[in-house]
Amino acid sequence: MHRSLTGAPAAAVHHGGDLRGAAQRFGIPRERWLDLSTGINPCPYPVTMPPPDVWQRLPDDDDGLAEIAARHFAAESALPLAGSQAAIRTLPFLLPPGRVAIADLTYGEYAPAFARAGHAVRRFHYRSAPLPPPDAAAPLPFPLDGEDPASLPPDIDYLVVVNPNNPTTHRIPVATLLHWRTALAARGGLLIVDEAFIDATPEASVASACGAPGLLVLRSIGKFFGLAGIRAGFALGPRALLEHLRLELGAWSVGGPARHAVRQALEDAAWHAATRARLSVDSRALRQQLARHGLAARVAPLFAWAPHPDAAGWHARLAGQGIWTRLFDAPATSAGGLPSLRFGLPADGAAAARLDAALRAAART
Template sequence: MTISPPLHGGRLREAARHFDRPLADWLDLSTGINPCSYPLPPLDVDVWRRLPDDDDALPAIAAHYYGAPPAARVLAVAGSQAAIRTLPRLLPPGRIGIAPLTYSEYAPAWRRAGHEVVPVDLDGIEAALPTLDVLLVVNPNNPTTERVAPGTLLRWREALAAHGGLLLVDEAFMDASPAHSIAAHTGAPGLLVCRSVGKFFGLAGLRAGFALGEPALIDRLAAELGAWAVSGPARAVVAAALADTDWQQAMRDRLQRQQSRLVALLEQHGLKVASTPLFCWCPHPDAPARYHALAQQGILVRCFPALGGHGPSLRFGLPDDASWARLDTGLAHAFSTPGAGAAPLTQG
């Protein structure tokens, strides 16, 4: 079985070639990565010349940051992507429920491992639970921003665990609103939570994240990933970021303001907007052409086709402080002129 690799935002060099525009002349809003990243701390030279220490303080620091209970194990991984790709191989083939429009890495990874992927939307999950071995929930969902309340997720976990099933919750965009996380329940049977450091902290290049869950399953994941899954420098930077509560609170406040500003700007240009603190999602019947009109001005966003009952749509990440006026001008042009041209680079 041949499964095409998913497409993602952030492929700026490809966009530069595709639209014949210099790399330096782009405003990249195609990801949900915080443009105001955590300031890198000075690093001891030993983190560069020694092998990473998987038995350092990072798991304890992460457990405290995420509120994980003593019964849970917290494993540092090379971005939550590492867990996404590896976990399906650890479980016997079964039926996994996944939203039709969500983070696109999940369905191919589970299919490659021999699982049956069952499309389920939020309204259909309750009825589907008895038939599923695994339920995946991206919370808040990427790209649609839909959020499931913690109480509902815990009820689904209980129903799945009753027949040996697993609830897998991807909280990659949860750091800006941690009160909605269920990481504090990851000691319970049938629950695994994935977290990302790259989004909220603006450190996607580190490739660092965490898997939290029952020790038996996390131990199997750790054995499959092997030693030194996260580099020493990355472990040191992540430990500093997770411990810096002052920066975290200031950034949450800032992101709330930036979220409101982006929503207002998009609505000003006639778009219907659903939002999280790190990105906005805008259904639009002419999304591919508007994507193209923005790209012709050097503004890269993410375009999604009609899928799972949703029409075509655009996703906008946050601009940096210097780029709001450019985005305003680009939106005015893209949404006041007739559609044009080629299929979106990041469609899919």
């Protein structure tokens, strides 16, 4: 087990949702903002209150939640987590030091977590046109610095893939991911697939292969279910690896009220089906709305991503009207060398109308 912690503390990674900072910066009271800066479902699962004793007793780690999750995700085994963030921060220290490939534009916690644990981080990029194509549902090729999509560089020990990628929405086919798992397992490596946004398209998941060596999948309850505040998620993978992670995280990693909420959410198949249908419609409507105002966007079921030369200007003009988006201001190869914006889904017709008016005004400026 690798446990080297050296150097100065790393800077905090920026995420969406910082409404307090937005309110201070733009002088608009917090309650007047429309927050579209995250990819969290704006219509969350309707959790009921837990029984009173859940608030008083310690969480029961053997309450069957792991088994419920394994069945729901079609995985061999599951480990409940205090959000997938717990695994992202801990896992790199459980792996022998090596070389890890991480996309140049993806969820920002992975690279610093692996670097802190002493791994060498290598960046790859998603091949994409400067302005995304209109058919945002189709997967695009995934080169590692130009290699064939089905191959891996021989010097890579670990590969992190967020699928679909946040924020670029790129998706990697199941067959390609399984090919990479086989190649990495043969060299004693690991493929880590973050499926935080996969729930709306479960057929694209590799969770069913998680019993095989060389594969770890992370799933979130915060995105599709809209329950980010309870901080719950799961690791899916070989039992031995999950046991190492469990021992490192310790007991009671997920609180009793959160376990109650997650059990309800995972077992409500009717809500899953209705939500998938709604998200498909809403995400396509958001893409069309952005296109009408000059922002070509790709969509995942929970957000839209728009590279644009003036992404920072759009971000500021919308913020001046109380619309908070997520700005990725560093040009990235995966974004065609451009900065970009991410838009979460409006919760209802009123929110969509407010966004439309703000986009119209921003386009005129």
